[in-house]
Amino acid sequence: MASIQFASHFLGTNPKKYNPSPILQSYSLTSSTKLSSSHRQRFLLCSLTMNGCEADHKVPLGTVETRTLLMVPSPAAARGRLIKAVSDLKSQPPSFSSGIVRFQVPIEEQIGAIDWLHAQNEALPRSFFSRRSDTGRPDLLQDFSSDNGSSDWNPVSVAGIGSAVFFRDLDPFSHDDWRSIRRFLSSKSPLIRAYGGLRFDPNGKIAVEWEHFGSFYFTVPQVEFDEFGGSSMLAATVAWDNELSCTLENAIEALQKTMLQVSSVIMRLRRESLGVSVVSKNHVPSEGAYDPAVSNALEIIKDKNSPLSKVVLARSSRVITDTDIDPIAWLARLQCEGQDAYQFCLQPPGAPAFIGNTPERLFHRKHLGVCSEALAATRPRGDSMVREMEIERDLLTSAKDDLEFSIVRENIREKLKTICDRVVVEPQKSVRKLARVQHLYSQLAGELRKEDDEFGILAALHPTPAVCGCPVEEARLLIEQIESFDRGMYAGPIGFFGGGESEFAVGIRSALVEKGLGALIYAGTGIVSGSNPSSEWNELELKISQFTKSLEHEPALHPIN
Secondary structure, eight states: OHHHHHHHHHHTOOTTOOOSSOTTTTSOOOGGGSOOHHHHHHHHTTOOSOBGGGSOTTSOOSOEEEEEOOOBSSHHHHHHHHHHHHHHHHHSOOSOSEEEEEEEEEESSOOOHHHHHHTTTTOSSEEEEEOOOOTTSOOGGGGTOOOTTGGGGOOSEEEEESOSEEEEESSOOOHHHHHHHHTTOOTTSTTOEEEEEEOSSTTSOOOGGGGGGOSEEEEEOSEEEEEETTEEEEEEEEEEEGGGTBOHHHHHHHHHHHHHHOOOOOOOOOOSOOOOOEEEEEEESOHHHHHHHHHHHHHHHHOTTOOOOEEEEEEEEEEEESSOOOHHHHHHHHHTTOTTSEEEEEEOTTSOEEEEEEOOEEEEEETTEEEEEEEEEEEEOOSSHHHHHHHHHHHHHOHHHHHHHHHHHHHHHHHHHTTEEEEEEEEEEEEEEOSSEEEEEEEEEEEESSSSOHHHHHHHHSSOTTTSEESHHHHHHHHHHHOOSOOTTTTSEEEEEESSEEEEEEOOSEEEEETTTEEEEEEEEEEOTTOOHHHHHHHHHHHHHHHHHHHTTOOOOOOOO
């Protein structure tokens, strides 16, 4: 037992830390879901930098600051300036025993963050987050937040390598863990952000492919490349805390080693297909097993004694290719069809890359304003304007799809009411069109009762009925019984915490990519009264088509206007 406690301490599962309110705490953690000591030791090997979860979150950092240097014409010049600035910090260190300092150098040219990341020779850990374009949709958040000029520093995409400080644990994400992250953030340094995500079910058994992600994983990158509209920025961040035996001197030396790996030779990625060939594809569950699972769920939904009105059943598809898949090149390819979606990549040391091209926002908080959305029901796009209008009309008038969508919208509305003084919904129902599919859609926004309430937002909104079901507890228990694979971070919150604002997408339309093992592609469908097993299976195929077709030689699709 002593050896397990020793490993747990270094993993961030500090025996002294009490987690009174973990997200998804209603799952009971049985002996079958706990990790063995050997599993925990394998996890330990990935802990390469300071784990902020082990610090006392009640003790503020000595300093949280950003130092902006003069603009330069190129990434190479920016790298040179950062190396000098870090060297100067080492020779003239601040007197604080803990802190985080970000140096940032604006670059005149706009360079793609994903292109920069691809040039870094698979340096790990790495992260990427690209916000979606909301052009053409009303900005409900604007009515609930005061901007204070922070939008001037709002990147389109962010890529990072290394980890100035990370946050990871095997226990469910708790209020204490959130406060540990907030300790390193400040509204005065809005671009110091912790990027990462949470498991869909943090208390479920962790499969081997997900073990390095823990129950949650967030990182503040050591070296970061920010892409803005018309310009770029290269940044370097150093974090230290003597109480965690991570001194400023050690943190600077680690950052300098990472800086030496940074490449300034950046080539724009080709956005064509990857050109690999799919050798095999295996679904879990198979179609033969999926049909009775849907039928079983429908029987429970129809039972008058059951409160269940919807459950989302997911599928994991193992795709093996003739050559290894480059996850960053794949993500760049998906980005061609994803202007109306978030793109993300999370890859801790020693882990596969979790990538996604998700259209769904969980929430966006800016000061006291918070917005979310309802997204449900799926149809393909039409191959002509006439066919497109027919499909849209069918989607808007379908009783089954209206039921599925209404469950999601009303559930999110009620959850927002628990943390907001006022909630608006606009529009009540519309159609959201993506490159290959279209969904029913509605925006929701409200005013938070207090600004630093992000843990409350996560606890209230995750998981939504769009990825779990309704009521959530009953749906989650049924998912646990039916699904035979680990969702991991699929359908979990993926995004960032920041001092001035935070934003999370829902990790759907996603895949786990590992060298030599191809990729696991995830998708799910909502089962409600009126669902048909074969139609739901076809919807799964439609949802993963953007991944499977982009692997080979099909050109990117662009929506019909």
